[in-house]
Amino acid sequence: MPYNPYKKNPTLRAKKNAYQRKYNKKTSVKNKSEERWTERRRRGIAGKGGKDLSHTKSGRLVLESRRSNRSRNGKNGRSTLK
Helix, strand or coil, rough: CCCCCHHHHHHHHHHHHHHHHHHHCCHHHHHHHHHHHHHHHCCCCCCCCCCCEEEEECEEEECCHHHHHHCCHHHHHHEEEC
């Protein structure tokens, strides 16, 4: 398992959690999350595990393995679209 600095350091963990709460309040984040969840319900795969829905550059949602979807990072750790 990779080293997780937030697990043992309460100061770092509090700072990360504060940032995460602020980030999760953004309407753009909420909209994308809701869009994915609605599509999972429409496809009948909601709550059943399996593949992630990934946004493509064209804006479509496609099924993609969790590993490849969540490991795709761009320059400076910024996420890139499929």
